[in-house]
Amino acid sequence: MADSRGDSRTVEWSGPEISRIARWLHAHAGLTFPPNRRESAELGIRRVMGRAGIKSVSEFGNRLERGGALLDDLIAELTIGETFFLREPNQLEFIQREVLPAVTGQDGSCRAIRVWSAGCASGEEPYSLAILLQKTGCLSSARIIGTDLSVARLLTARRGRYRSWSLRGVPEAIIKQYFERDGAVYTLKKELRSAVDFSLLNLAEDVYPSPATGVFGMDVILCRNVLIYFDAPTVAQVAQRLLNTLSDDGWLFLGASDPSLSGMVPCDVVMTGAGIAYRKPGASKQLVSGAVFASRPSKTDTSDTAVSFFSPAPSPRSPSSTPYSPLSVAPPAARHSSSSHADIDLAYEAGDYERVAALAHVMLLSGDTTELVSVALVRSLANRGMIDEAVEQCSAGLARNSMSAELHYLAGMLQAQRGRHEEAALSARRAVYLDPELTVAHLTLAEALARTGDSRAAKTALRNAERLLAAVPAESRVRATDGELASRLLQIARFRLRSLTFVQA
Structure with missing residues (x-):
């Protein structure tokens, strides 16, 4: 594609409809067209119009906003997809x-x-x-x-x-x-x-x-x-x-x-x-x-x-290559003092996941096998990238709390990160069965189903998540998400619904 980035000329769009398309592309895809790139961008737009057999710029803009192959062709025309193996x-x-x-x-x-x-x-x-x-x-x-x-x-x-x-x-x-x-x-x-x-x-x-x-x-x-x-x-x-x-x-x-x-x-x-x-x-x-x-x-x-x-x-x-051993990373204070759920909450909110894991392990050793402790331990390990250890502790937590929807959801999320999407779908289904209003379980189920090729069921799960999220205030924090806003997860659910056309292809 021709590119005039090095040209210092100032070029205006040829008409308001082309300008509207450029504004929409910026809002939709972030693409920007400074004056010295407008001529090449407009030529690209008109090439795509020609391939699609569309003569009216206004009609092209209206059809473009529906997405699909036309938008894909334009994105490919306006951006450089040149790459090769072992490039850097x-x-x-x-x-x-x-x-x-x-x-x-x-x-x-x-x-x-x-x-x-x-x-x-x-x-x-x-x-x-x-x-x-x-x-x-x-x-x-x-x-x-x-x-x-x-x-x-x-x-x-x-x-x-x-x-x-x-x-x-x-x-x-x-x-x-x-x-x-x-x-x-x-x-x-x-x-x-x-x-x-x-x-x-x-x-x-x-x-x-x-x-x-x-x-x-x-x-x-x-x-x-x-x-x-x-x-x-x-x-x-x-x-x-x-x-x-x-x-x-x-x-x-x-x-x-x-x-x-x-x-x-x-x-x-x-x-x-x-x-x-x-x-x-x-x-x-x-x-x-x-x-x-x-x-x-x-x-x-x-x-x-x-x-x-x-x-x-x-x-x-x-240091991160050292095999996980909870007591080896536990701070002295965590090893010798009584810990509480509040201590875990404070450490988790501060992002001190190493301390969370240490506190949770000490509490497990002291006989506290509640769901909160197991969830905190699994999340803290996963947030540190210790997926295998998180899977092991999640399995142990489910052995203690088999009816925990959140632990089943975490099991699904962790299996998805290992590429085991069928297992992830099974775990997410259990979470949804135990708690139909656990929104993140519906989202995890949708992702796993999409990866296994069941796009129809994935869309159903996404619509369930969309329904749940649309029913709560936009600025409310969604349960089991580390503080995600309902408005953002709703945007993600709708984005995934749109993007399932690729998964189906």
Whole structure:
């Protein structure tokens, strides 16, 4: 697509109807068209009109607002979907060297690492991450999500079939190991295709982070060359949501052309040999390689040395790689004083999940097997990214409290994070049976059913959630959601209803 970003001319829209379409695209998808991009954008709009056989700009605008294939074609026309495998090897090397050791135990096993390719286009980026995780032995415990605004691109990604242009620069040995060739077509092996979940998601909408969309607590987010299409206020909103979606020690990587987030949103800026990365304020400043980074970029930072792609990962050093042992992390005060439900509530509200787990474990040892203690323990472990441990404690909690709707819901959510969607649906159904008004259970059930291909039942679950949420005040806090507002979950439920067209395809 032609792009005149470097042109300083000021160009106006040719008419009010084109201007209306541009305003709607900004409101719907966050896309912005400064004066020097309007000529190329309008040409793109008219190309899509021509392909659709629509001559009236007014009619095109009206049909565009209904969504569907016409909108998808326009989004693809106005944004650049160019990508290829192993496109940013330095970033992949950094993930291998600094991120994976932090989630690797002393025995070499990996905990459930969560990775999100935001704006994944036709899938080469999330599949590149799958290849890396397979190579390093972490794929089986990983959750990789690829999202995009274009249904057509997502369908291409889901098929996993590419031509040589998408593999330019990839070593022949990797192609032979991970692809099956049929003439000019290279099909990614099934194990890697099934390792990535593709979903429709609009980064400009406030539908993440949220367990309802499965996008939360990410160890790594790649969002390359997406923010260039947004204006400054939208960039700030999207950037804040991306940072909020990170785990406490997660990493956000943007593209070289994307605007800097420094000074725009609260974050730590990390200068690496792989470029700039972003973290939540207060994230660990000790890298596995032994380097310590500053919260602002430094031109003299040379701590991040280059390594060969797919070189052996360094030995784990991160404290988070230590196997979970509740008493080993319990503060002295938690080990020797009587704890109460109020103490757990206070620690949870403060986001001190390590203390919550310690308090809950001490209370369990003292004989307090109430639902609240088990729920707090499971949530605290899950919020720290310790999915396997959370699953184990959830099973133990259900053995003690088999009629707990919230524990069944948590079991479903955790199974979904492990990619076990049929099991997730069963657990969510139990939660809904025990408590038909537990809104988040309906949302979890819908997501699991959609992933298993039962879109009709998923829509029913979403409509049940929509009905429950519409019946309560918009600013009320929804039960079992860590304080989510009803208005936001209602927006998410309606977004998922719209996006099920992709799941059905």
